[in-house]
Each structure stands twice: as structure tokens, then as C-alpha cells.
Amino acid sequence: TELRLSHQWSGNDVRNKIAEMVAEDVAAANVDLTIRVFGSQSLFKAREQYTPLSRGQLDMTVLPLSYAGGQQPAYNLTLMPGLVKNLEHGDRLSHSPFMAKLEDIMADDDVMVLVHGYLAGGFGSNKGCITKPEDVKGVSIRAAGKSFEEMLAGAGASISSMASSEIYPALQTGVLDATNTSSESFVSYRLYEQLECYTPAGDTALWFMYQPMLINKTTFESLTPEQQTALTDAADKAEAFYLEEGKKGDEVARQTFADAGVKIADMTPEDFDKWLELAKTTAFPIFVSETPNGQELLDMALAVE
Amino acid sequence: MDPLTLALLVGIITIVVLFSGISVASGLLIVATGFLLVFDGVRSLASLPDLFFAELNSFALLSIPMFIIMGASIASTRAGADLYEALERWLTRVPGGLVISNLGACALFAAMSGSSPATCAAIGKMGIPEMRKRGYPDGVAAGSIAAGGTLGILIPPSVTMIVYGIATESSIGRLFLAGVFPGIMLVALFMAWSIYATWRSGDARVLSSTNYTWKQKFEILPKVLPFLAIILGVLYAMYGGIATPSETAAVGALLCIVIAVLIYRLWHPRDLWVILRDSTRESVMILFIIAAAGVFSYMLSSLFITQSIAEWIGTLDVNRWVLMAMINVFLLVAGFFLPPVAVILMAAPILLPIITVAGFDPIWFAVILTINMEIGLISPPVGLNLYVINGIAPDISLKTILLGSLPYVACMVLAIVLLCLFPGIATWLPDQVMGQGL
Amino acid sequence: MTDPALSDADPILVRMIRSVSELCGVIAALMILASVFITCQMIFVRLILKSSTFWQTEAVIYLVIAATLLGLCYVQRLRGHVGVDLVPGLMPAGARRILALFVLALTLLMAGVMIYYGFDTFHLAWSRNWKSESVWAFPLWIPYMTVPLGFALFFLQLSADLYMTVIGRDNPLAASMVPDVLPQKGDS
Numbered sequence: 001t002e003l004r005l006s007h008q009w010s011g012n013d014v015r016n017k018i019a020e021m022v023a024e025d026v027a028a029a030n031v032d033l034t035i036r037v038f039g040s041q042s043l044f045k046a047r048e049q050y051t052p053l054s055r056g057q058l059d060m061t062v063l064p065l066s067y068a069g070g071q072q073p074a075y076n077l078t079l080m081p082g083l084v085k086n087l088e089h090g091d092r093l094s095h096s097p098f099m100a101k102l103e104d105i106m107a108d109d110d111v112m113v114l115v116h117g118y119l120a121g122g123f124g125s126n127k128g129c130i131t132k133p134e135d136v137k138g139v140s141i142r143a144a145g146k147s148f149e150e151m152l153a154g155a156g157a158s159i160s161s162m163a164s165s166e167i168y169p170a171l172q173t174g175v176l177d178a179t180n181t182s183s184e185s186f187v188s189y190r191l192y193e194q195l196e197c198y199t200p201a202g203d204t205a206l207w208f209m210y211q212p213m214l215i216n217k218t219t220f221e222s223l224t225p226e227q228q229t230a231l232t233d234a235a236d237k238a239e240a241f242y243l244e245e246g247k248k249g250d251e252v253a254r255q256t257f258a259d260a261g262v263k264i265a266d267m268t269p270e271d272f273d274k275w276l277e278l279a280k281t282t283a284f285p286i287f288v289s290e291t292p293n294g295q296e297l298l299d300m301a302l303a304v305e
Numbered sequence: 306m307d308p309l310t311l312a313l314l315v316g317i318i319t320i321v322v323l324f325s326g327i328s329v330a331s332g333l334l335i336v337a338t339g340f341l342l343v344f345d346g347v348r349s350l351a352s353l354p355d356l357f358f359a360e361l362n363s364f365a366l367l368s369i370p371m372f373i374i375m376g377a378s379i380a381s382t383r384a385g386a387d388l389y390e391a392l393e394r395w396l397t398r399v400p401g402g403l404v405i406s407n408l409g410a411c412a413l414f415a416a417m418s419g420s421s422p423a424t425c426a427a428i429g430k431m432g433i434p435e436m437r438k439r440g441y442p443d444g445v446a447a448g449s450i451a452a453g454g455t456l457g458i459l460i461p462p463s464v465t466m467i468v469y470g471i472a473t474e475s476s477i478g479r480l481f482l483a484g485v486f487p488g489i490m491l492v493a494l495f496m497a498w499s500i501y502a503t504w505r506s507g508d509a510r511v512l513s514s515t516n517y518t519w520k521q522k523f524e525i526l527p528k529v530l531p532f533l534a535i536i537l538g539v540l541y542a543m544y545g546g547i548a549t550p551s552e553t554a555a556v557g558a559l560l561c562i563v564i565a566v567l568i569y570r571l572w573h574p575r576d577l578w579v580i581l582r583d584s585t586r587e588s589v590m591i592l593f594i595i596a597a598a599g600v601f602s603y604m605l606s607s608l609f610i611t612q613s614i615a616e617w618i619g620t621l622d623v624n625r626w627v628l629m630a631m632i633n634v635f636l637l638v639a640g641f642f643l644p645p646v647a648v649i650l651m652a653a654p655i656l657l658p659i660i661t662v663a664g665f666d667p668i669w670f671a672v673i674l675t676i677n678m679e680i681g682l683i684s685p686p687v688g689l690n691l692y693v694i695n696g697i698a699p700d701i702s703l704k705t706i707l708l709g710s711l712p713y714v715a716c717m718v719l720a721i722v723l724l725c726l727f728p729g730i731a732t733w734l735p736d737q738v739m740g741q742g743l
Numbered sequence: 744m745t746d747p748a749l750s751d752a753d754p755i756l757v758r759m760i761r762s763v764s765e766l767c768g769v770i771a772a773l774m775i776l777a778s779v780f781i782t783c784q785m786i787f788v789r790l791i792l793k794s795s796t797f798w799q800t801e802a803v804i805y806l807v808i809a810a811t812l813l814g815l816c817y818v819q820r821l822r823g824h825v826g827v828d829l830v831p832g833l834m835p836a837g838a839r840r841i842l843a844l845f846v847l848a849l850t851l852l853m854a855g856v857m858i859y860y861g862f863d864t865f866h867l868a869w870s871r872n873w874k875s876e877s878v879w880a881f882p883l884w885i886p887y888m889t890v891p892l893g894f895a896l897f898f899l900q901l902s903a904d905l906y907m908t909v910i911g912r913d914n915p916l917a918a919s920m921v922p923d924v925l926p927q928k929g930d931s
């Protein structure tokens with residue numbers, strides 16, 4: 001049996017690594033199962049993977065679940081400010097009743113999770129350092145994620161929507177003052193060449209995105225028990241690796257920016273609380289109004305210690 | 306079936322289908338559908354419309370209709386005629402003066418546009434009819450613009466360089482700078498050939514028979530002001546922090562429409578409709594090809610054809626320059642069939658490790674790759690610039706455009722050779738500005 | 744060569760299809776024009792008003808997609824979809840007509856596939872109320888609808904061309920023909 005796994009990353013990106021890892025471990029298990037990895041959007045475009053996955057045209061993917069937030073508004077909770085404090089906390093969320101609820105929703109789309117995982121991100125700015133809501137007032141920013149845009153707009157920032165490929169030239173020419181995205185993207189887009197101040201993900205951070213490895217549920221169930229075991233064993237191993245590499249990725253980003261001479265600012269727990277208060281009046285109510293059982297899901301997520 | 310055998314089969318069938326005279330876009334869709342149906346089963350057909358949609362689901366594509374509108378609105382006014390009148394008065398003693406100013410205009414436009422078909426459309430819209438009117442051979446008129454237009458993806462800004470930078474995690478700023486001198490070198494090579502070809506055809510003497518006084522030369526200059534205003538406006542929008550590269554195209558389009566209406570009094574709705582109609586026809590034609598090529602490249606990737614070819618190259622144990630030559634052939638062939646962005650997205654992540662292991666600089670390689678993609682843009686069956694030219698001047702046959710472009714392809718091959726001999730042409734500027742990299 | 748403009752004697756249904764295609768051309772052109780204005784408005788809002796631009800990027804993308812798809816039939820009507828016309832140009836008129844019929848039939852089949860499966864996606868987006876994932880949350884069934892709609896209109900125009908080719912009054916392969924390769928004879 002051959003399964004096709006599509007994702008948007010390449011080379012040394014941790015999300016490519018876990019895909020390769022699972023593929024190798026499954027092959028080594030010798031259960032007549034091969035996973036063919038299509039990286040760098042060579043099969044489906046980054047944002048167009050969830051639909052073919054849920055329709056069984058694609059077997060597996062690694063993707064930010066919030067990309068499918070337009071289909072299942074509940075997924076917007078996987079890129080929501082204030083829900084996750086650090087990667088360890090994200091790991092506890094991944095194995096909480098909250099995530100079980102999300103997995104029920106995924107099951108309705110014929111999708112199931114193989115590898116859980118959050119990745120963190122930060123802020124980069126050319127107009128001072130961004131650590132608390134006051135810092136973004138009047139700043140032209142491109143944010144990754146709908147809920148972040150709503151929160152930042154609430155703090156008085158002006159939100160610019162543009163393709164991720166245009167962030168670099170936009171920062172270079174001054175169309176944008178600041179941006180907010182994952183540590184991995186900050187490095188791979190080489191934004192340290194254009195930014196003056198970087199707020200990395202550390203012990204406290206605001207930006208976390210759930211980026212699991214998913215499989216089509218019917219496809220998974222049609223595998224033999226041996227194949228299923230090989231796949232879940234490989235996935236468990238990859239999940240532990242994913243968590244450790246995620247932390248390293250944040251360190252790499254911090255180091256890369258520091259080496260490039262970019263000023264580094266850190267977010268304090270007090271700053272985090274200010275953002276959370278802001279989110280409670282901006283992104284949270286919008287989420288609740290748009291999502292069936294939104295309040296219940298939000299409360300479940302906030303309840304995870 | 307072995308992917309390499311499959312690759313051969315796809316190649317042959319694609320050529321046969323496209324040579325039936327079917328439109329390129331429909332042909333690519335049909336071949337893609339057929340192979341997916343046979344080798345991937347019915348379930349893959351359901352993805353086709355989504356893939357088609359996904360390929361168009363990109364803000365960067367906006368620049369194509371926008372730069373076509375720019376060219377179309379300028380072409381429907383006196384601006385083009387004024388510009389060429391001015392250029393002729395100033396370049397009258399240079400054989401092939403007009404073709405040289407056209408190539409210069411292409412290079413200038415390329416510095417405003419990130420896309421090659423857009424550059425080709427904008428300059429060709431004015432340039433080709435003027436050159437033909439003034440006695441330039443059809444082949445030179447069409448070929449120079451087709452080739453000059455390809456500079457859009459070499460001279461910064463460049464959409465494909467951005468895509469390469471993201472796919473390979475290389476510095477986009479460095480990549481942009483790396484394209485500057487190779488771009489200038491290519492322009493010089495194109496100009497040298499154009500001068501020779503025009504001189505050989507004998508028409509140059511007719512062109513240079515009139516002599517203009519300095520008074521005549523200077524009194525025409527104010528008429529060029531609207532054109533300069535557009536160029537400066539677009540450059541300011543792009544580099545002055547007004548807009549991103551894709552958005553700049555819209556500024557340019559609006560600027561051109563406004564100038565056409567206010568300065569050239571083109572306010573009759575019928576005149577405006579002609580601009581819009583022509584732009585729409587060309588834009589839809591090009592966007593249809595891009596979307597279809599996206600589906601086609603999905604098929605190639607899905608059947609593991611692209612990857613297998615690249616991997617096969619990687620496994621060969623040969624001298625690094627033989628390897629580079631083979632990679633060039635692969636890119637060239639891929640470029641024949643696929644639009645640059647698709648080739649880069651599929652090949653760069655696979656080729657990059659091979660390149661770095663063999664000791665080549667990835668920034669330098671981006672320039673080599675881009676010039677290969679430029680050749681692909683003016684070679685059949687999927688040569689977007691050829692079809693842009695065909696749209697602008699339908700009475701010049703594709704054969705004439707092709708034959709006219711061939712010498713310029715030779716210039717590009719020469720440029721690749723020169724870059725292999727003197728990699729500094731690409732790497733010197735980025736090293737100067739941004740320090741020694743990697 | 745049959746002049747597409749001088750076709751008063753053509754069947755009423757064919758003329759109606761052509762009118763629909765031309766109307767689609769006008770709509771597509773206006774959509775492209777709208778995307779120019781919206782992009783400039785976005786720049787103005789960001790630069791001068793210093794406020795947020797949530798919806799413009801997506802609106803422009805969807806307008807260009809819709810313009811492309813609705814424009815397919817119009818460009819087919821104008822014979823604006825380019826092809827490699829070397830081989831048909833060298834063929835005698837009879838063989839070229841058979842080739843044209845074959846090409847049209849294949850293109851119709853392809854359009855049919857796109858309509859069928861495109862409708863599927865549209866229906867899914869509509870019945871499940873899919874939104875774009877931005878703050879704007881635009882209903883996705885609208886842009887997705889342009890895929891089956893655009894190909895259906897393309898299908899209609901192709902059918903008209905097929906009919907005209909069958910009765911021998913037109914040949915779509917001849918229309919994009921290179922004049923200096925072979926003069927058209929016996930086609931009209």
C-alpha cells in the first residue's frame with residue numbers, strides 16, 4: 001500500500017523532518033506500507049490540502065489546522081491568542097478533552113490526527129519592540145491568523161493583508177512596519193535582514209499554531225492492524241521529536257536574529273496577561289459568535305493548566 | 306510503469322496533442338486529465354477544478370492583467386508614437402536604434418515588474434507595431450520583445466526569485482541583487498544581436514536617412530513626459546514604500562488609465578472599452594494557460610515524474626560541470642512545458658542539495674535557473690511570451706516569432722556559459738552590498 | 744475566412760450563445776477594472792488613512808479568478824486561446840475540419856469534467872457554508888461557483904463552434920491560423 005503525504009515545507013524544516021521520519025519508520029517496520037512525501041507544495045498548494053484530505057484524494061498531510069478555519073470555525077481556536085503559554089503547555093492542550101472535542105469535529109470530515117504539535121512564533125518590528133498591546137498602536141502590521149488580526153486591530157494596529165511572499169519586500173520598502181508569524185518563517189523568509197527588533201518565543205509567548213500530521217480516517221481504517229500499529233508507533237516517536245525540535249526552533253530564531261544584529265525583546269508574563277485581556281474583548285467574542293458551541297470549546301481550552 | 310518511461314510517454318503525448326492546434330491551455334488540461342485518469346484512477350478527477358482554482362488563487366497573478374492594462378492604455382494613445390518619435394530623433398544614427406530603445410524599455414519595465422509576460426505585453430503592445438511600421442524585420446521586432454520581456458524575472462523585482470528564495474531558504478535581497486548584472490549583460494547581448502540583425506537586413510540605412518537638428522531633438526522631449534511620469538510613478542510606488550511589488554502593478558494601471566483619459570483625451574467610452582477588451586482577452590488567455598499548467602504540473606508531480614527525473618540526475622556519478630550541464634538540460638526541458646514558478650517549486654528543493662554538494666553557490670544557481678526559465682518562456686509549446694506576442698501581433702506567425710527568438714535564445718545560452726566561467730557576474734554585487742554569504 | 748462579426752445568417756441559437764459570451768466578456772473586463780480600483784483603494788487606506796485592510800486582497804483574487812473563468816467563453820468567441828497551429832496550417836481543408844471536430848470534442852469533454860466536479864466543490868462549499876479563512880470570512884460558494892459556471896459558458900460557446908464546424912461554415916482551427924503559412928480556402 002502506498003500513501004501520499006503532502007505538505008508545504010522543504011529541507012530542514014521540522015515539519016518536513018517529521019514527515020520523512022514517519023515515512024522512514026513505517027518503511028522500516030516492513031508491513032507493506034510506504035509513504036511518499038510530497039514537500040514544498042509540489043502536490044497541493046499550502047492552503048488547499050484540507051479539502052482533498054477530507055475527500056480522500058490525499059492520504060496524509062502536515063498543516064496548520066487553522067487553514068481550514070473557514071470550513072470548521074472551531075479550528076480557529078488552534079491559532080488563538082492567549083490560549084497557549086509555551087510549547088509544554090501546548091503539549092498538554094494536545095492531550096486534553098479540548099483537543100478530543102476538536103478531533104470529533106475532524107472525524108466528521110473523515111480526518112484524524114497522527115502527530116499532535118504546536119509551533120511558536122513572535123513579533124518583528126521596525127517601529128520599536130512589540131511586547132505589549134500599546135506597542136502596536138498605529139503600526140502597520142501583517143499578522144498570521146484571523147484571530148490575531150482581530151486582536152491587533154483592537155489594539156489600534158492597522159492590519160495589512162498580503163501574501164507571505166510579499167512580507168520581505170514590504171518590510172524592506174516600508175509598506176509594513178511589523179509582522180507576526182512563526183519562528184520558522186521568521187528564519188526561512190530571512191526577515192532578520194529587514195527587521196530592527198524581534199520578540200522571540202520564550203518562556204512566555206503569544207503566538208502558537210497547532211500544526212498536526214493528519215490522515216484521512218477511512219484510509220487509516222482500511223489499513224491492516226499491523227500497518228496501523230506501525231503508523232501510530234512512528235507517529236508517537238515523531239511527536240516527541242516535534243516537541244523538542246519546536247523548542248530548538250525558537251532558540252535558533254532568537255540566535256539567528258541576535259547574530260544578525262537585531263535587537264531582541266522578551267515578553268513578560270504581565271505583558272501576556274495584557275494581551276489576554278485584549279483578546280477577551282476582541283478575538284474571543286468574535287470566535288464565539290461565529291462558532292457552534294464556541295463558548296464551550298473556548299472554556300475547555302482555557303481550562304487546560 | 307517506471308516514472309522515467311512515463312515521463313517519456315507524457316512528453317510525446319503532450320507534444321502530439323499540442324501540435325493538433327488545440328489551445329495550449331485546453332491541451333494541457335486534457336493531457337493532465339487523461340494521465341490522471343489512467344494512472345491515478347477516477348478519484349483524482351474530482352481534484353481537477355480545485356487545482357485549477359488553487360493555481361489562480363494568488364494575489365501575485367494580479368500583476369498580469371494590470372501590466373497588460375498599462376501597455377494597452379499607453380498603446381491606444383499617442384504616447385507610444387511620441388516616445389518612438391523621440392527615440393528615433395535621438396537614436397537616428399545608431400543602426401537598429403529603435404530595437405535598442407525597445408530592449409532598454411524592456412529592461413526598465415523589468416525593473417518595475419516581477420513577471421515576464423507582463424513585461425513582454427507592456428512593451429510589446431507599443432514596441433512591435435512601431436518597429437514594424439518603421440521597417441524592422443518581423444522576426445527582429447517580435448523576437449527582441451519576446452526575449453526582452455523575459456528579463457522581467459531576472460532584473461529585480463522578480464516573482465520567481467521570491468519563490469526560489471522561499472523554496473530554498475535563501476536570501477531574497479541577495480537573490481534580487483544577483484540578478485542585476487546578469488540582467489544588464491543579457492540586455493547588452495540582446496542589443497548586440499539586434500544591431501547586427503538589423504544592419505544585415507539593410508533596413509537600417511533607410512531608417513537613418515533622416516537627420517534631425519538639435520532643436521527637433523529637444524522640442525519632442527516634453528511629449529515623453531507622461532511616459533516618464535508613469536515610470537517614475539511606478540518606481541516610486543515600488544521603492545518608496547507605497548505598495549508591494551504586486552500592488553504596484555495596479556498603481557501603474559490606474560496611472561496609465563488616468564493619463565490616457567486626462568492628457569491624451571481618451572474619454573470616449575468606446576476607446577476605454579477597446580483598452581479593457583484587449584486587456585481582458587490577453588489576460589484571460591494567459592491566466593487560463595497558467596491555471597492549466599498548474600493542473601499539468603500536479604499530474605507530473607502526482608505520477609512522480611518531475612521528482613524522478615531530478616533524482617535520476619542526482620544519482621549520476623559525473624564531473625560537476627557535466628552535472629551542471631545536465632541540470633541545465635533538465636531545467637530547459639521542464640521550462641519548455643511548465644511555467645517558471647512551477648518548475649522552481651518542484652525542482653529547486655530537489656536540485657538544491659545536489660547543487661550544494663557539488664560545490665555550486667545557490668544564489669548563483671538561482672540566476673542560472675532563472676535564465677533557463679527565460680528560455681522556456683520563448684520556446685514552444687508553453688512559451689508564455691510567445692503567446693503574449695501572438696496576442697499582440699496576431700498576423701506575425703508563431704513560426705516567425707520562434708525563428709526571430711532563436712538568436713536571443715543563443716544569447717541566453719551564451720550568458721549561462723559566461724556565468725559558469727565568471728560566477729562573479731552574479732555574486733559580486735550581493736557580496737558587496739550584503740557581505741560574504743553562506 | 745468567416746468573419747465572426749458578419750454572421751447575420753447564422754442560426755439564432757448560435758447567435759444567442761455568442762451574445763452571452765460577449766456579455767461575459769464585458770463582465771470579466773469590469774471585474775478586472777474593479778480589481779485595479781480595489782487594489783488602489785487598499786493602498787490609499789493603508790498609506791493615507793492608516794487603517795486596516797482586511798478584505799481587499801481576497802476580493803481582488805476572487806475578482807481575477809471570476810474574470811478568468813467568465814472570460815473563457817468570450818476569449819473562445821474571439822478565437823483568443825492560442826495554440827500551436829503549425830500542423831493544421833499545413834493540412835488540406837477537409838483533414839483540418841476533421842481535426843477541428845476532434846479537438847472540439849476533446850475540449851468539450853474536458854469542459855464537461857470541470858463542470859461536473861466543479862459543481863461538486865461549489866455544492867460542498869454552499870451546503871456546508873464554507874468561508875474564506877480571513878477576517879472578512881467571504882462565503883466561498885461564490886468564487887467556487889465561477890468554476891462550473893465559467894466552464895459551462897465555455898462549453899456553450901464550444902458547442903456553437905462545433906455546430907458551425909459540422910455544417911461547414913466555420914473552423915476554429917482556421918481562425919487562429921497563421922495567414923502566411925497557408926491561405927484559408929474552402930472553409931466558408
Ligand code: NA
Pocket residue numbers: 414415416417418419420456457458459460461462463
Ligand atoms: Na523584474
Ligand code: NA
Pocket residue numbers: 640641642643680681682683684685686687688689
Ligand atoms: Na516553453
